Amino acid sequence: MSRARRRTRSARLTASLAAAALLAGGAGVWALTGASAEAATGSADAQDDFNGDGYADLVVGAPDATVSEKANAGYVAVMYGSADGLSASHKKIISRSTSGVPGSATAKQQFGSTFTKGDLDKDGFSDLVIAGGEAGSVILWGSASGLTGGTNIAKYGGAPQIGDFDGDDTPDLALFTDQSIGGDDPMGAPATLWKGPISRAGKPADVLNILNKSEWWGYEEDDASCATGGGCEDGPDSITGPVRSGHVGDINGDGKDDIVQWIYTGDGTWGNRLLYGGSSGFTRGDGVPGETAGEDAGTDVGDVNGDGYDDVVAGVDGWNNKVRVAWGSASGLSDDNVQTFDQDLAGFPGAEEDGDQLGASVSVGDVTGDGCDDIALGIPGEDVGSTADTGSIALLRGSSSGVSGAGSQVFHQDTSGVPGVGEKDDRFGVSTALLDVDGNGNRDLAAGSTAENGENGATWLLRGTSTGLTATSAYAFGAKDLSAPYKDAHFGSALR
Numbered sequence: 168m169s170r171a172r173r174r175t176r177s178a179r180l181t182a183s184l185a186a187a188a189l190l191a192g193g194a195g196v197w198a199l200t201g202a203s204a205e206a207a208t209g210s211a212d213a214q215d216d217f218n219g220d221g222y223a224d225l226v227v228g229a230p231d232a233t234v235s236e237k238a239n240a241g242y243v244a245v246m247y248g249s250a251d252g253l254s255a256s257h258k259k260i261i262s263r264s265t266s267g268v269p270g271s272a273t274a275k276q277q278f279g280s281t282f283t284k285g286d287l288d289k290d291g292f293s294d295l296v297i298a299g300g301e302a303g304s305v306i307l308w309g310s311a312s313g314l315t316g317g318t319n320i321a322k323y324g325g326a327p328q329i330g331d332f333d334g335d336d337t338p339d340l341a342l343f344t345d346q347s348i349g350g351d352d353p354m355g356a357p358a359t360l361w362k363g364p365i366s367r368a369g370k371p372a373d374v375l376n377i378l379n380k381s382e383w384w385g386y387e388e389d390d391a392s393c394a395t396g397g398g399c400e401d402g403p404d405s406i407t408g409p410v411r412s413g414h415v416g417d418i419n420g421d422g423k424d425d426i427v428q429w430i431y432t433g434d435g436t437w438g439n440r441l442l443y444g445g446s447s448g449f450t451r452g453d454g455v456p457g458e459t460a461g462e463d464a465g466t467d468v469g470d471v472n473g474d475g476y477d478d479v480v481a482g483v484d485g486w487n488n489k490v491r492v493a494w495g496s497a498s499g500l501s502d503d504n505v506q507t508f509d510q511d512l513a514g515f516p517g518a519e520e521d522g523d524q525l526g527a528s529v530s531v532g533d534v535t536g537d538g539c540d541d542i543a544l545g546i547p548g549e550d551v552g553s554t555a556d557t558g559s560i561a562l563l564r565g566s567s568s569g570v571s572g573a574g575s576q577v578f579h580q581d582t583s584g585v586p587g588v589g590e591k592d593d594r595f596g597v598s599t600a601l602l603d604v605d606g607n608g609n610r611d612l613a614a615g616s617t618a619e620n621g622e623n624g625a626t627w628l629l630r631g632t633s634t635g636l637t638a639t640s641a642y643a644f645g646a647k648d649l650s651a652p653y654k655d656a657h658f659g660s661a662l663r
Contacts, residue, residue, distance in 0.1 A: 209248070210608045211248065211604070211606050212603065213286065214286065214293050214329075215293060216248075216292070217247070217284075217292060217295065217309040217314050218309065218313045219292050219309070220247075220248075220249075222247070222249055222603070222604055222605065223248045223603045224245055224293075224604070225246040225248070225600065225613055225662065225663075226244070226245055226284070226295060227245075227626050227658060227661070228243050228282065228658075228662070229241060229242050229243065229244065229646055229651070229652070229656040229657060229660070230280040230657060230661070231660075232651070232652040232654075232655075232657075233654065234262045234264050234278075234652055235262075235264045235272040237272045237276075238274050239274060240262065240264075240272040240276050241279045242262035242278060242279055243260075243295075243297055244259070244646070244649055245313070245314060246258050247313060248603075248605060249604075249605070249606075250605055250606060251605065252604055252605045252628060253628055255644055255648045255649055259313060259314060261297065261307060262278060262279075263302070263305075265317075267315070267316050267317050268305055269317050270302050270305070270319060276299060276301075277300060278297060278298075279297055279298075280298060280660070281298045281325070281326045281412055282295060282297045282327070283296050283328050283329045283663070284663060286338055287340060288308070288364050288365060288367060289363070290310075292308070294306055296320075298324050298326055298327055299324045300324045301345055303319055303320045303321045303324045304327050305320065306369065308367055316367070318367060318369040319369065320342065320369060322344060323342035323344055323357075324344065325343040325344050325345035325346065325356070325409065325410050326410040326412050327341065327343065328340075328413040328414075329341075329415070330415035330416075330425075331423065332375075332423055332425075332444035332449070333362060333423060333444065334444065337362075337372075338363045338364075339360060340361040340371070341377065341413070341426060341449075342358060343357075344356050344357045344358065346409035346431075348409050348431050356409050359377055360374065360376065360377045360448060361374060362374065362375055376447065376448040376449075377448060377449060409430060409431045410430050411429045412428070413426045413429070414427045414466055414468040414479075415468065416468035416477030417444075417495075418441070418443070418452075418476060418477050418478075418479065418500060419495065419496065419497060419498065419499040420475055420496075420497055423443070424444050425441065425443050425468075426449070427442075427479050428440045429457075429464075429466060438457055439456065439457040439466055439479075439481060441454070441455040441499075441500065453500065454499065454500030454501045454502050456479060456481035456487075456493045457484065464482045464487075464527070465481070465482040465526050465527050466481045467480055467530050468531060469531030469532060469540035470495070471492060471494075471531065471541075471565035472566065472568070473537075473538045473566075474495075474567070476494070476495030476497070477495050478494050478495045479492070479495070480493075480529050481526070481529070482526015482545075483524065483525040483526050483527075489507035489508060490525060490529075490544065492507075492542075492569070494506070494569075506569050506570055508570060510523070512575075513572045513573075514571065514573045515572040515575050516561075516575065516577045517549070520549075523546050523548045524546060524547050524548040525546050525561075526544045526545070526546075527546070527548070527597060528596060529542065529543070530599040530600050532602065533609075533610060534562060534601065534609055534610045534612070534632075535631075535633055535634065535635060536633055539564070539565035541610075541635075542565065543561070543562050543599045543614075544563065545597055545599045546559045546577075546596050547595065547597040547616075549596075551581055554589050555591050556591060556592045557579060557580065557589035557590060557591060557593045558589075558594045558595030558616060559577050560577070560612065560614045561575060561578075562575060562576045562612065562636050564635075578629060578636065578638060580593065580595055584637075584639060585627065585629070585643075587619070587625075592618055593616050593619055594616055594617065594618045596616070597615055597660070598659055598660060598662045599614050599662065600613045601631075603631070605630065609630075609631035609632055611630050612629045612631065613626055613627070614626070614628075614629070614662075616659060617658070617660045620645065622655040622656075623645060623647070623653050623654060623657075624646070624659045624660065625644065625645040625658060626659040627643045628643075645658055
């Protein structure tokens, strides 16, 4: 029996709310223009909407761009949504050299390699937290005129995540440090959990332990000194393993968001780790797919079967040749409750081949509006005809009975209507994101190719409809189109 979901992934913003937000926030240099100003009637998820107009805003990472003559300093491009989709004229470029953003561009900082969205100060506008490596992270604050200002978060510059982790209906911020990667054993990585709301001065309502069980570090329950941080190499604000990315959802339906993290597990391997949210911090969970995996598997969280529990989807990696869907439940994940499939799934166009990297990127969201989240899979190693590793993207439908190949779709640069031409080693689909940029209730698919035009990179947008994705009105853009640094930028390496 299905149950009501605690957290509505498609919280709607009405025109009256957007109008009120405009009155409260006033107009500024990034004031709404065009279709979004005329009718703020979109229905995008509130967490994706920085300016409160009802249209999701896409964030594109370019972590290897040269900024202020600093190689690999990095930036993000924020593309504001509208009834007409995305436009190169309705964007904001954010780097450490942007006025109001704390710090300065630094070589090899890779600012914008990871980021997260959510309304940290509960003002009705989503905010953006951008990881900045050793220099820490930066919060950009949402407003009726878009993202403004900047608040520095010292020390914690690795893969931040926003969610209601303690179940009080206020977004919290999980923060992790940026750690060097290598060696046989992962190093302890300091981390902290900021309880929301968070002020624009960067002050949380409280600070919770990122973990709350001493056995997390391998110590005995009765070792009080380790449990409190005394006498242990890693105290209670530390977490084993550098974190590359994370995905948030309520897997066990307890009203508290959980995180699935992609972490370094040592000896050249990577894997997923599950953190269950709680009133005083996180506890570790089992059964997450990709617990011991290669480096290229994508992961995301969403309710694929529409039962009110978020599920975990992990792509093919060097250790496993199947995409895995671990089904959420009141008891969480279980190794016995997993669906696996590959391109041999009945109805899935194409055929499974070595090196395809099915699910190197994974995004989960409801494209068709039927109440079950769909799965977008990047296949950057796909050969199209005789063109090797040109890449493709696939959309598979969610349903109450699980993932089906029926109605699945595959797109690449040689698909009619998709801009560009497929070339060898383009690796189209190395990144993906599902979000409703045109506010019609159907999520659209953004897909990246970091190898397009050399190593400059580019991003594509396919519109969502009640019957799936369409190449009609497909849009492609690169950093040069946005008048942003583009040479070897790897524009599109991260999308959200």
